[in-house]
Amino acid sequence: MSMIRRILVTGGAGFLGSHLCERLVKAGHDVICLDNFFTSQKTNVQHLLHLPNFELIRHDITQPCWLEVDQIYNLACPAAPGHYQHNPIKTMKTSVMGAFHVLGMAKRCGARVLQASTSEVYGDPEVHPQPETYRGAVNTLGPRACYDEGKRAAETIFVDYHRMHGADVRMVRIFNTYGPRMHPYDGRVVSNFIRQALTGEDITIFGDGSQTRSFCYRDDLVEAIIRMMEHEEPGFIGPVNIGNPGEFTIKQLAELTIELTGSKSRLVYKDLPADDPKQRRPDITLAKQKLGWEPTIPLEQGLKTTIDWFRGIDLSHYRAPTPNY
Ligand code: NAD
Ligand code: UDP
Numbered sequence: 001m002s003m004i005r006r007i008l009v010t011g012g013a014g015f016l017g018s019h020l021c022e023r024l025v026k027a028g029h030d031v032i033c034l035d036n037f038f039t040s041q042k043t044n045v046q047h048l049l050h051l052p053n054f055e056l057i058r059h060d061i062t063q064p065c066w067l068e069v070d071q072i073y074n075l076a077c078p079a080a081p082g083h084y085q086h087n088p089i090k091t092m093k094t095s096v097m098g099a100f101h102v103l104g105m106a107k108r109c110g111a112r113v114l115q116a117s118t119s120e121v122y123g124d125p126e127v128h129p130q131p132e133t134y135r136g137a138v139n140t141l142g143p144r145a146c147y148d149e150g151k152r153a154a155e156t157i158f159v160d161y162h163r164m165h166g167a168d169v170r171m172v173r174i175f176n177t178y179g180p181r182m183h184p185y186d187g188r189v190v191s192n193f194i195r196q197a198l199t200g201e202d203i204t205i206f207g208d209g210s211q212t213r214s215f216c217y218r219d220d221l222v223e224a225i226i227r228m229m230e231h232e233e234p235g236f237i238g239p240v241n242i243g244n245p246g247e248f249t250i251k252q253l254a255e256l257t258i259e260l261t262g263s264k265s266r267l268v269y270k271d272l273p274a275d276d277p278k279q280r281r282p283d284i285t286l287a288k289q290k291l292g293w294e295p296t297i298p299l300e301q302g303l304k305t306t307i308d309w310f311r312g313i314d315l316s317h318y319r320a321p322t323p324n325y
Contacts, residue, residue: 011075082187088146095150175243179218180309207272209251217302
């Protein structure tokens with residue numbers, strides 16, 4: 001039988017965090033979910049609240065917190081462009097001060113801490129697909145920099161705590177992940193297209209739709225980050241790319257969404273946001289080698305499940321879109 005652990009999940013009420021909490025609670029661990037609900041709501045974890053091995057703390061990770069745990073998954077950070085650009089200064093603080101706070105806690109408790117980094121550290125990549133060794137092309141001054149540079153700085157803080165204090169750290173670089181419980185108004189492409197298709201609104205393609213992304217279903221993603229947390233190999237801390245190498249243009253995603261929903265929505269073209277990466281696909285050789293992991297759920301299958309979930313929710317229960325300026 002595997003060991004029961006005390007596990008902190010920051011950002012645990014979010015799209016990925018709530019699934020992670022669910023998996024860890026089911027495995028019998030004592031789970032503390034910490035969240036300030038900036039981009040999520042309590043309903044994401046409501047079904048766990050009555051369980052004796054689940055605890056919810058409303059807290060902002062830019063402020064210190066004092067807990068005793070064995071493992072920390074650091075997911076607290078707005079992830080959708082519209083969300084992280086809402087208050088870019090706060091986004092940077094969340095990544096950087098959040099990293100200091102979880103690492104300080106990890107150092108004090110001897111806990112292992114995993115950082116949810118991102119494919120955005122590669123910026124608008126000139127190398128395709130992206131291996132972990134690629135150093136990226138981020139515009140430090142652009143509207144995405146608060147997130148990209150915040151996550152890059154967090155990786156630096158993690159590796160320095162490891163080198164300087166021997167902190168037990170892990171880093172994963174997550175590529176676009178989707179699935180049930182995405183915020184329907186987060187502005188990300190999968191949630192936007194499904195919501196638009198189901199309500200008969202126009203489907204908004206930014207640019208000409210030829211830019212690509214690789215979409216990973218959330219269950220595959222959660223499996224990979226748990227494997228990385230549990231991976232025992234002295235000195236191996238990552239970062240490891242986690243994503244689905246299947247690559248699609250945004251136009252293909254729009255057409256597939258229309259096909260699977262049977263929608264009559266029209267495709268309309270809007271301006272491409274500044275610094276929008278033209279292509280993105282993970283090289284997952286390292287994840288295969290080290291974690292024995294690769295995704296199992298193809299886009300069409302994952303999209304169907306996600307569409308079914310979107311059909312079942314009441315949109316009026318979700319807060320209106322966060323303005324993106
Ligand atoms: P999400 O917005 O649903 O979840 C983030 C959670 O963090 C939310 O519950 C939010 O309320 C919370 N949060 C934000 N700022 C906080 C703060 N200052 N203090 C405490 N809590 C705070 O997004 P997600 O898709 O679940 O992303 C989770 C993590 O994974 C993020 O760190 C994100 O950067 C990373 N990631 C996600 C993707 C993806 O495609 N989903 C890709 C790359 C990286
Ligand atoms: N996008 C789009 N229409 C939308 C939302 C997004 O065409 O309604 C595009 C966006 O310009 C980007 C891609 O879809 O090229 C993925 O956007 P998302 O915000 O999901 O994530 P990103 O990978 O850019 O962080």
